Amino acid sequence: MVFYRFQPIKLNRFMALTQFEQIKKLLSEKIPSELICFLPGKWEKIGDVLVIKLHTNVEQYRDVIGEVYASVLNRKSVLCDTGGISGMYREPNVEVIYGSDDCETVHKENGVRFKLDPMRVMFSSGNMDERRRMANVSNNEEVVVDLFAGIGYFTLPMAVHSRPKRIFACEINPVAFDYLCQNIVLNNVTDVVEPLRGDNRKVAPKNVADRVLLGYFGNTYSFLPTAVECLKNHAGIVHYHDVFSDDVVPDSVLQQVDKIVEKYRRKAELLKCKHVKSYAPGVSHYVFDIRIG
Numbered sequence: 051m052v053f054y055r056f057q058p059i060k061l062n063r064f065m066a067l068t069q070f071e072q073i074k075k076l077l078s079e080k081i082p083s084e085l086i087c088f089l090p091g092k093w094e095k096i097g098d099v100l101v102i103k104l105h106t107n108v109e110q111y112r113d114v115i116g117e118v119y120a121s122v123l124n125r126k127s128v129l130c131d132t133g134g135i136s137g138m139y140r141e142p143n144v145e146v147i148y149g150s151d152d153c154e155t156v157h158k159e160n161g162v163r164f165k166l167d168p169m170r171v172m173f174s175s176g177n178m179d180e181r182r183r184m185a186n187v188s189n190n191e192e193v194v195v196d197l198f199a200g201i202g203y204f205t206l207p208m209a210v211h212s213r214p215k216r217i218f219a220c221e222i223n224p225v226a227f228d229y230l231c232q233n234i235v236l237n238n239v240t241d242v243v244e245p246l247r248g249d250n251r252k253v254a255p256k257n258v259a260d261r262v263l264l265g266y267f268g269n270t271y272s273f274l275p276t277a278v279e280c281l282k283n284h285a286g287i288v289h290y291h292d293v294f295s296d297d298v299v300p301d302s303v304l305q306q307v308d309k310i311v312e313k314y315r316r317k318a319e320l321l322k323c324k325h326v327k328s329y330a331p332g333v334s335h336y337v338f339d340i341r342i343g
């Protein structure tokens with residue numbers, strides 16, 4: 051009998067490290083060793099742009115940190131998230147720490163191309179599951195109104211994968227609206243999506259929709275009457291997003307919706323309550339699929 055003695059394959063030891071281990075190894079030669087534990091182990095990849103959050107202890111090394119993260123993760127620019135997303139336009143608070151100021155990129159996800167500049171408009175990796183879900187909830191017999199379309203976060207996957215008869219996509223932020231228009235062309239859905247620029251309370255078409263998307267948070271409640279008025283005969287499905295205290299979900303949310311729809315002599319039925327992501331301790335972003343009929 052012949053016994054083969056296997057020689058361990060001589061792997062490049064660097065290759066066997068995870069990307070974060072590679073980052074820490076490279077930076078251990080450039081920043082004090084006691085600060086390595088403050089490096090971010092999570093990041094967002096938006097096309098060829100990387101977004102990271104830096105602990106104050108390592109902020110003074112941001113240039114070299116940006117350079118190393120860009121090289122290991124193979125991105126052209128690195129942005130530092132300095133204050134999350136804010137305002138009615140949901141604008142990101144970010145600064146370039148590596149690469150060019152021109153951060154326009156095309157992010158590909160689930161067969162959809164999202165062109166955007168992550169310095170000017172938001173893109174939340176945490177909402178990916180919801181973007182994928184919205185891709186398949188509609189069908190070619192429906193008319194949909196997206197009240198908060200942004201660059202097409204939900205409109206585009208839905209148009210590409212479900213091809214409804216029509217999606218009316220409302221957006222108030224001129225920068226996001228411009229990307230929305232470009233993305234409609236980029237994804238070959240000009241025959242499906244009609245972009246409408248302005249405040250959805252004024253521009254959204256009334257009495258047309260089978261389904262209305264309310265992908266916003268802050269005071270989404272105040273947009274429920276607009277959503278109901280978009281629905282054909284005030285009946286259909288709404289996807290209602292907001293941030294809620296975990297202990298009031300879903301009962302008091304449904305009561306809230308019921309109060310609005312009873313003015314239209316309708317009732318709200320909860321089809322699904324989905325936790326999208328944690329927002330703060332005890333508070334989360336939820337989406338409710340609600341049938342109004």
Ligand SMILES: C[S@@+](CC[C@H](N)C(=O)[O-])C[C@H]1O[C@@H](n2cnc3c(N)ncnc32)[C@H](O)[C@@H]1O
Nearest residue numbers: 139140177198200203221222223226249250265
């Ligand atoms: C950024 S999206 C929310 C994120 C999205 N749901 C996701 O999954 O990533 C919200 C958009 O609604 C827009 N918006 C806010 N108020 C609006 C209004 N009254 N009418 C139309 N668009 C509005 C903002 O400009 C923003 O682009």
